[in-house]
Amino acid sequence: MIHEVAILNIRPGTSIAFENAFVQAQAIISSMPGYVSHQLQCCLETPDRYLLLVEWRNLEDHTIGFRQSPQYDEWKHLLHHFYEPFPMVEHYEPVFVSYSQKL
Amino acid sequence: MIHEVAILNIRPGTSIAFENAFVQAQAIISSMPGYVSHQLQCCLETPDRYLLLVEWRNLEDHTIGFRQSPQYDEWKHLLHHFYEPFPMVEHYEPVFVSYSQKL
Numbered sequence: 001m002i003h004e005v006a007i008l009n010i011r012p013g014t015s016i017a018f019e020n021a022f023v024q025a026q027a028i029i030s031s032m033p034g035y036v037s038h039q040l041q042c043c044l045e046t047p048d049r050y051l052l053l054v055e056w057r058n059l060e061d062h063t064i065g066f067r068q069s070p071q072y073d074e075w076k077h078l079l080h081h082f083y084e085p086f087p088m089v090e091h092y093e094p095v096f097v098s099y100s101q102k103l
Numbered sequence: 104m105i106h107e108v109a110i111l112n113i114r115p116g117t118s119i120a121f122e123n124a125f126v127q128a129q130a131i132i133s134s135m136p137g138y139v140s141h142q143l144q145c146c147l148e149t150p151d152r153y154l155l156l157v158e159w160r161n162l163e164d165h166t167i168g169f170r171q172s173p174q175y176d177e178w179k180h181l182l183h184h185f186y187e188p189f190p191m192v193e194h195y196e197p198v199f200v201s202y203s204q205k206l
Contacts, residue, residue, distance in 0.1 A: 003144060019198060022198075022199065026199060026201060030201060035203055036202070037202040038199070039200045040197075041106060041108075041195035041197050042198050043193055043194070044193070049193075050195075051195045090147070090148050091147040091148060092144035094142060094143075094144050095125075096126075096142065097140075098129060099139070100138055100140060
């Protein structure tokens with residue numbers, strides 16, 4: 001499993017429109033082969049900043065399977081005009097993962 | 104629940120030492136009140152870059168409970184000398200979280 005990771009800075013004042021568009025966009029990634037999970041999180045310190053984490057079975061499920069698909073055109077159409085500047089997207093793989101024993 | 108999020112760039116060539124130190128350091132955060140989970144992930148595109156995600160019950164468990172504790176001094180002693188530059192730490196809260204229905 002790998003994570004696609006991007007800090008998304010969106011145009012000021014567009015967070016409601018962005019989150020509404022993301023509702024539609026997340027249905028697209030959720031249907032792609034190799035998709036495992038995703039999270040959109042908003043920053044507490046910086047307005048109009050989000051963290052996108054998408055878990056894929058492997059790197060190529062994202063870089064080839066998704067990015068070279070017709071669905072990616074829909075994703076871009078829904079979301080890319082919100083970004084300012086355009087985000088850097090990186091991929092990460094787990095080194096250590098741990099959960100509280102007290103929960 | 105909130106996430107502490109930091110992109111960690113470490114001094115080139117110190118990844119083995121950093122990961123070894125992190126084994127000790129993660130025992131510290133795991134024992135703190137309000138700790139929920141953590142992940143250390145390494146970047147596939149950029150050598151010596153990691154993503155640290157620590158989930159806390161609330162913001163103050165990190166900013167006050169942990170950062171003002173004696174344990175934070177140990178954490179700093181173990182890890183801070185690896186960072187170049189020193190990382191920006193932000194906090195995020197979930198907007199959308201979803202998992203594949205196919206797993």
